[in-house]
Structures are given as structure tokens and as C-alpha cells.
Amino acid sequence: MIHVEAAQALIRDLCTRLPAESVPLGRALNRVLARDLHATDALPPFDNSAMDGFAVNCAGSVLRENAEFGVGGEIAAGDSARRCATGAIEIMTGAPMPEGCDAVIPVENVEITERDATGRALRIRLIKPACAGQHVRRAGEDIALGALALPSGSWIAPSQLMVLAGLGLPEVPVVRRPRVALLCTGRELVDDPGQSLAFGQIRNTNGPYLAARMAETAEVVCGETVTDDTGAFVRALDRALDQDVDVIVSTGAVSMGRYDFVPGVLRSMGATIYFHKVAMRPGKPLLFARLPGGQLYFGLPGNPVSSAIGLRFFVECAFRALLGLPAEKAWRLSLGHPVTKKAGVRLHQKAALAIRSGGAAVVQLLAGQESFRTLPMAAATVWAVLPESAEMLVEGDCIDVYAMEHTQSGLFAFDA
């Protein structure tokens, strides 16, 4: 039986990065940048004020308290550059620094000693000293012209979108998303939430979960629920292949039962089955294959938590490699309580992180670890890995932990 790390390495080896394509900025969310992006403009594009107040000239030095200036007009964000003739000019946050000024004095740090009939300041006195450069945002101080703004391989979350928007890119070069088909097998499955269940039927919980999770990273181009019938399954597979998919994910029918037809069908299609069973629980009966056309096939076990683990640790491993994202590294975090388990079996457990009052993050395994139990999934924030060799773990022992979403794996930086 293959071990988890060996299975993941094998999957990565079979994946090459998908080609790049261009998308408008508005569609770049949750995509992976396909090349380094350098700033073609400085950000900010011009020196500007960080405060509402008065722009003055400190001549590179310091202005004393009580210094007085005449105020020659005003400049607001969106105005073009101006010259300051009188010594001070009223300025708003974001307005370009007037020529001849090198500092901004916030309005609350001046006394307005003279106003015109409309109340505009004509003369001011400083009630605090000021120094050159204060409250001025220099051109390029955020991103210098030509600087690397985002490296190739960046996952584009809303924060990266903020940077991309600032760079003024109409089109963003991204890696094409993997095209995926999702097939849920089982004649007991009911998709329609309005349909009442006949005896023996259950609701399809894997389909919505897997589709929702995959949609963040991949293009789920078709999803079908198929009865336990080889012919129906083969026809569904053919329909998926017609959609030009890169990856096929199925749930159920991969174990030892009489209706577990997935391995047989794949063999009859000429697929190469790389492994069928991984040394872990839940999720052991997972199958990984490649079809003659090059499409990757993941046969996830039917139990809901087993299918979630199969997605998280194997399908997403392939997605990351197809997108050119690096292999994930586990977080090492302390257990918040002792655990006993059977030696010789690696467990992937539903868990939650807690921050102790002293500030330390700890991992707490949730009650209800059986793979049919879906309710603890709603409370789980991470997957905790209990190593194969361990029998007794004590509070404070470090274990491998993975975020529920692979896109969160960069949350912590690792010490060198």
C-alpha cells in the first residue's frame, strides 16, 4: 500500500503546468499568475499629501513652532500640480504636492489666524514644529517603477487584486484552470433537496461539497450522479471526456463491494492505475489512474469525510501542480490535549485550532471522527495528521496540520 507522501509525489510527477491565458482583471480572482509582474507605473504615481492640511516648504529642514505663512489657494485630490507662491497652500489628502513644498502640516496642528469672507484660511501659524517630508507620500514609495510587484505563481486573492488594480493591467496573465468532471456514484443517492427519501435512499452530500471546494481552484465543467450500473457509468465518463477535461473525480464504487465497478471500468478503458489504497484512514480505498488520453482519474471513496480527505490531500495536490503552485508544507502545531490511537495507522482527523489565553495556537481534535459523520465538518477548520507510528500523544506534542483550504497553506511563514 502506498504512503501518503509517495502518492503525492507520484501525482505531482504526472502533472505539468497548464498553459497561460489572459483574463480581464475582474476575472482574475482565485487564479494563479503565469508570469512575474513588474510595475510599469510608479505607485503612487506622484508625490501627494497624506493629510488634510497645509503644504509648506521646510527647505529640507525644520520649521519652528509659531512660524507664520500666508495661504495661497487650495489643492484637492484629482487636481493637477500647482506652484506655491505664498509659503503655504491648503491641501487635501491625495492631492499632488505643489511645486516648492516638501511637507504637509495637518489642519489640527495650525491656528488659522486670518480667514476670507467665505471662511477660507488666509494666514496660518504652526502650533507644532514641522520637518521636511512629513505627511508626504512619495511617488513609487508603495511600488517603485519597474519593481517586481507580484511573482509568477502568486495565488490571486482579493489582496493581490488590490495590487493588480493599482498596476493598471487591463488583462492579467494567468494559468489556465484545470477542467474537471465530477461523478457521484450510487443508486441510493438523491440530488433533489425537495424530494423525500424512500427507505434506503440518502442525500448526495459529496456532490455539493466537492463541487464547491473544487470551484475555488478548478473549472467544474460537468457534474453527474450515476447509478451503480457499469453501462451508465461508462456513458457518463464518455460525456465527461467529450468536455475536454483534465481531471475526473468520482466518489464511491472503489472499495471491495459487488457494485464497486470503478477499477474494472478503468482497466477495460486501458487506464493505468497507479495506486488503489493509501496507507491512511479515513480515505484508504482511494484510486488514482491516468486514462489513455492523459486525463487524471481520482476515484474517491464514497463516505463523505473520506471523499473530502481524498480531495484535500490528492486531488488538490494535482490541482496545485497543474497550476504551478508549490507542494504544500504542513504546519507543525501543538496538540491541545492527549490522544491515544492504534499504532500502524496514519489518521487524518477533523480538528479545530484554538488560541490559548497565553497566545499559543493548539490543535483540538473534534468528536465524531467516523467517515460517515458530516456534522463535525462544519466545526472543523483544519485537518490534523496523527502519524502512523504514534500510539500515545501527549498535550504539547507537535503534529502536522493542514488548513481546510489549500489556498490557506501560505498563512504562516516558516522559520529558516
Ligand SMILES: Nc1nc2c(c(=O)[nH]1)N[C@H]1C(S)=C(S)[C@@H](COP(=O)(O)OP(=O)(O)OC[C@H]3O[C@@H](n4cnc5c(N)ncnc54)[C@H](O)[C@@H]3O)O[C@H]1N2
Ligand atoms: N469489506 C470492506 N468493505 C469496505 C472497506 C474495506 O476495506 N473492506 N472499506 C470501507 C471504507 S474505509 C470506505 S471509505 C468505503 C468506500 O466505499 P466505496 O468507495 O466503494 O463507496 P460506496 O460503497 O459507494 O459508499 C460508501 C458509503 O458512502 C455513502 N456515499 C456514497 N456516495 C455518497 C454521496 N455522494 N453522498 C453521501 N454519501 C455517499 C454510501 O451510501 C455508503 O454508505 O467502503 C467501506 N467498505
Ligand code: MOO
Ligand atoms: O477510510 Mo473509509 O475511507 O474510512 O471511510
